[in-house]
Amino acid sequence: MAWNAPRRRLASRGVSVYPWVAAYSFRRHAAYPLGAFAEAITNTVFGFVRAWIVLALWDARPGLGGYTAADAVAFCFITQAMIGPVQIFGGLELTQRIRSGEVAVDLHRPVDLQGWWLADDLGRAAGTLALRGVPPMAAGLWAFDLTLPGPAGWAAFAAAMLLAVVTGFALRYLVALTAFWLHDDRGMQAVSLIMSMFFSGMVLPLVVFPGALGEIARMLPWAALIQMPADVFLGRCSGAELWSVYAFQAFWAAVLLAAGRALTAAARRRLVIHGG
Amino acid sequence: MIEVRDVRKTFTVRSGRLRRRRTMVRAVDGVSFTVREGEFVGYLGSNGAGKSTTIKMLTGILTPTSGSVRVAGLDPARRRTALARRIGVVFGQRTTLWWDLPLRDSLTLIRHLYRVDPVEHRRRLEELTELLDLGPFLGTPVRQLSLGQRMRGDLAAALLHAPPLLVLDEPTIGLDVVSKATVRGFLERLNAEHGTTILLTTHDLGDIERLCRRVMIIDRGRLAYDGDLERLRTSVAADRMLVVDLARPAPPVQLDGIGVERVDGPRQWLRVPRGMNAAAVVAALARRYEIADIALREPDIEEVVTRLYRTSGAFGAE
Numbered sequence: 001m002a003w004n005a006p007r008r009r010l011a012s013r014g015v016s017v018y019p020w021v022a023a024y025s026f027r028r029h030a031a032y033p034l035g036a037f038a039e040a041i042t043n044t045v046f047g048f049v050r051a052w053i054v055l056a057l058w059d060a061r062p063g064l065g066g067y068t069a070a071d072a073v074a075f076c077f078i079t080q081a082m083i084g085p086v087q088i089f090g091g092l093e094l095t096q097r098i099r100s101g102e103v104a105v106d107l108h109r110p111v112d113l114q115g116w117w118l119a120d121d122l123g124r125a126a127g128t129l130a131l132r133g134v135p136p137m138a139a140g141l142w143a144f145d146l147t148l149p150g151p152a153g154w155a156a157f158a159a160a161m162l163l164a165v166v167t168g169f170a171l172r173y174l175v176a177l178t179a180f181w182l183h184d185d186r187g188m189q190a191v192s193l194i195m196s197m198f199f200s201g202m203v204l205p206l207v208v209f210p211g212a213l214g215e216i217a218r219m220l221p222w223a224a225l226i227q228m229p230a231d232v233f234l235g236r237c238s239g240a241e242l243w244s245v246y247a248f249q250a251f252w253a254a255v256l257l258a259a260g261r262a263l264t265a266a267a268r269r270r271l272v273i274h275g276g
Numbered sequence: 277m278i279e280v281r282d283v284r285k286t287f288t289v290r291s292g293r294l295r296r297r298r299t300m301v302r303a304v305d306g307v308s309f310t311v312r313e314g315e316f317v318g319y320l321g322s323n324g325a326g327k328s329t330t331i332k333m334l335t336g337i338l339t340p341t342s343g344s345v346r347v348a349g350l351d352p353a354r355r356r357t358a359l360a361r362r363i364g365v366v367f368g369q370r371t372t373l374w375w376d377l378p379l380r381d382s383l384t385l386i387r388h389l390y391r392v393d394p395v396e397h398r399r400r401l402e403e404l405t406e407l408l409d410l411g412p413f414l415g416t417p418v419r420q421l422s423l424g425q426r427m428r429g430d431l432a433a434a435l436l437h438a439p440p441l442l443v444l445d446e447p448t449i450g451l452d453v454v455s456k457a458t459v460r461g462f463l464e465r466l467n468a469e470h471g472t473t474i475l476l477t478t479h480d481l482g483d484i485e486r487l488c489r490r491v492m493i494i495d496r497g498r499l500a501y502d503g504d505l506e507r508l509r510t511s512v513a514a515d516r517m518l519v520v521d522l523a524r525p526a527p528p529v530q531l532d533g534i535g536v537e538r539v540d541g542p543r544q545w546l547r548v549p550r551g552m553n554a555a556a557v558v559a560a561l562a563r564r565y566e567i568a569d570i571a572l573r574e575p576d577i578e579e580v581v582t583r584l585y586r587t588s589g590a591f592g593a594e
């Protein structure tokens with residue numbers, strides 16, 4: 001009955017906890033096929049609506065932004081498929097946990113708060129990809145003539161996707177942390193939603209943004225979420241260009257994650273936990 | 277094990293929409309105490325007294341505004357991660373378990389979190405399963421557990437890494453009599469057999485009476501009492517109650533200095549002020565009435581604490 005005796009084993013290095021967090025999160029997000037189905041349908045329907053609008057637009061102005069009509073339609077469906085994994089509409093469960101004070105439990109764990117939620121989010125993205133990402137893409141392929149990558153293109157796209165998910169997480173984590181300071185985060189959520197919809201290329205490809213606005217939009221972190229992976233998907237980046245895309249994404253991911261760390265430390269210092 | 281010196285925590289509360297007013301809430305206002313290895317200490321206080329705030333500072337979740345805290349040899353705010361490996365915490369109103377996972381999986385995740393050796397984990401889990409009777413719901417998703425089941429799961433989760441110190445913030449809140457008894461019995465054994473030091477916050481004085489030799493009472497951020505339970509009873513000078521069964525019903529008895537609290541047929545409840553000789557009261561009664569039965573009741577802890585809350589301020593910590 002002596003529990004406390006063998007302290008020496010405590011330091012035994014098992015596998016780190018993060019892969020497990022990701023694995024359980026994956027299972028959780030792959031576990032609600034009905035909800036996932038509803039979202040997949042919605043994303044698919046919007047894919048069709050966007051494709052028809054885009055076809056009308058490219059019919060009037062062929063080659064707009066350097067895209068062919070097949071590129072533009074592919075852009076619609078691949079970005080619809082990315083909505084779930086990148087979670088472009090924003091939100092992180094952490095916000096509610098800060099709001100309710102549940103975060104006290106998270107903060108007590110002997111792990112890094114950001115690392116924990118990143119692992120959770122990677123699991124979520126993977127779980128979401130299969131259930132919510134594949135259907136719109138498949139439907140688009142069936143109904144339209146799309147630009148598709150070859151095997152190497154798919155691999156390049158997968159890497160860009162991973163970086164997009166990490167960058168997206170880093171942004172959403174920053175937004176979530178503001179709940180420690182702001183009593184009402186609706187304004188923050190609304191602003192971040194507009195920014196990410198508009199500057200990611202979700203509403204319109206950034207390639208059609210005119211002049212300086214386009215230049216700026218392509219330099220902001222949101223471009224790393226949708227526009228860049230989509231361009232990789234369309235095979236518009238190869239060789240050195242591909243690496244510069246990855247570097248751009250990795251740069252923003254690193255900057256935003258570092259900002260998240262600093263903000264976490266600040267939150268800890270003047271932390272207020274809500275509720276008894 | 278725990279060493280707290282003159283700790284304060286002040287919250288700034290902003291109110292008002294346009295003209296923002298800032299008010300300072302002194303949640304914990306200069307508290308000092310020491311808890312030694314192997315002790316089982318109750319931490320009492322009315323709502324908003326500062327109990328949870330104290331516990332959050334002990335676990336490193338909140339940084340004290342001033343004062344010093346050492347727990348298991350560490351400064352909690354600075355060494356939060358190292359500390360988490362040495363203590364177990366249960367926040368009764370929250371859960372460390374994952375809603376969507378079966379209890380067993382939550383416990384596995386916690387094993388990885390604390391890097392517990394698989395063999396040791398299995399042994400402890402077996403023991404905890406038996407003591408807390410987790411068997412029937414190990415495979416049930418946490419969201420489907422009853423409150424009592426969840427609380428037992430949370431206790432197991434807090435103890436899987438065998439911490440020498442367990443801090444509990446209202447672990448029996450909302451539990452029925454049977455669940456409470458299970459939890460109390462478990463904590464008692466944990467303290468007695470494993471020597472685990474336990475700090476227990478509760479509103480349930482039954483918990484305290486059953487488990488703790490020592491109590492600390494916090495009132496409006498200050499320690500109002502720190503000492504053993506028996507001394508609390510006597511020092512608060514709560515009155516004793518003399519319950520007499522007269523041979524036949526009678527109007528309330530008339531005795532100097534004695535108030536009649538209640539009359540129910542032949543039974544009467546007489547309040548005997550602290551310091552008055554109960555034997556003399558009984559003798560005086562026997563001279564005037566025919567007595568069928570008699571019982572002297574020590575004030576129960578509930579009464580003592582109520583009195584303490586009412587009079588504190590006049591009541592300094594020692």
Ligand SMILES: Nc1ncnc2c1ncn2[C@@H]1O[C@H](COP(=O)(O)OP(=O)(O)OP(=O)(O)O)[C@@H](O)[C@H]1O
Pocket residue numbers: 272273274275276287288289301302303321322323324325326327328329330
């Ligand atoms: N995050 C916060 N911001 C502002 N004030 C707070 C905060 N947390 C606690 N307080 C205040 O600090 C005081 C002590 O709160 P605490 O939660 O420690 O009480 P408690 O003793 O645990 O009470 P209960 O028995 O109701 O759980 C209360 O007056 C409360 O309003």
Ligand SMILES: [Mg+2]
Pocket residue numbers: 276327328329445
């Ligand atoms: Mg409390």
